Amino acid sequence: MLHDIDLTVEDGEVVGVVGPNGSGKSTLLRSLIGAHRPHAGSVLIDGVDIATASRRWIARRTVFVGQLLESDPALRVSDEVSLGGIAHHGSWRAQSRAFEPRIERALDIVGLHDQAHDPVARLSGGERQRVQIARAIVHGAPHALLDEPTNHLDIRHQLELMALLRRIAPTVVIVLHDLELAARTCDRLVLLSEGEVVASGSPRTVLVPALLDPVYRVRSAVHTDAADRAHLTFRLPEAPAPSDPSLS
Numbered sequence: 001m002l003h004d005i006d007l008t009v010e011d012g013e014v015v016g017v018v019g020p021n022g023s024g025k026s027t028l029l030r031s032l033i034g035a036h037r038p039h040a041g042s043v044l045i046d047g048v049d050i051a052t053a054s055r056r057w058i059a060r061r062t063v064f065v066g067q068l069l070e071s072d073p074a075l076r077v078s079d080e081v082s083l084g085g086i087a088h089h090g091s092w093r094a095q096s097r098a099f100e101p102r103i104e105r106a107l108d109i110v111g112l113h114d115q116a117h118d119p120v121a122r123l124s125g126g127e128r129q130r131v132q133i134a135r136a137i138v139h140g141a142p143h144a145l146l147d148e149p150t151n152h153l154d155i156r157h158q159l160e161l162m163a164l165l166r167r168i169a170p171t172v173v174i175v176l177h178d179l180e181l182a183a184r185t186c187d188r189l190v191l192l193s194e195g196e197v198v199a200s201g202s203p204r205t206v207l208v209p210a211l212l213d214p215v216y217r218v219r220s221a222v223h224t225d226a227a228d229r230a231h232l233t234f235r236l237p238e239a240p241a242p243s244d245p246s247l248s
Helices: 025-032 055-061 077-085 092-098 100-110 125-139 155-163 179-185 209-216
Strands: 014-018 062-065 143-147 171-175 188-193 196-201 219-224 230-235
Touching: 014 025, 014 179, 025 143, 025 171, 055 062, 062 125, 077 100, 077 125, 100 125, 125 155, 155 179, 179 230, 188 209, 196 209, 209 219
Parallel strands: 014 171, 014 188, 062 143, 143 171
Antiparallel strands: 188 196, 219 230
């Protein structure tokens, strides 16, 4: 359940939504695309209240990428990617032909051109996630929403996916668990706890012990390297600090 959410995402921003399990991150994302209707208040996309908009209007302006690709295993990679155009063309065959150049470009961007005719079922988890990204690129919506898309990926595939964020859409809202990854990728972070926004701002202002410790119920330390990248360490409140002589 979300409470008193007041959030504006500016055009061109990459906004990361972070917080512990059950804090309302996925609910917030679903609310932004109309899959979850708020009991009070409103959600606006490009100034339009989505409660008054058609599903197709919303679908043309937003694209959603989840944790895992749910697909017909018999589909080829290019067929799955072509589905990104359905919001613009009702017929799959019509949009597939019309979007062929865009499909090829999207497959090139995510590095799957050589697998275009392979069945999706043969792909690894990382490759399937890249199929989702390619489909989102074909969609061409101005606003992208991603729900923990890196959860099932190894480190390399996580970095590759995050490097593609701005190729998906000009404006991105992404739910992430990895705070360092969020700090390196996002222009702004929104920290949720128990359905409320605890903080919203630059990674430098949000990723501080005064905010992280009570939300995650841990003891944290934040260090910045020479490249101005944040590095975080965590321990349980009852655990001794790493520098404690008792650990020697």
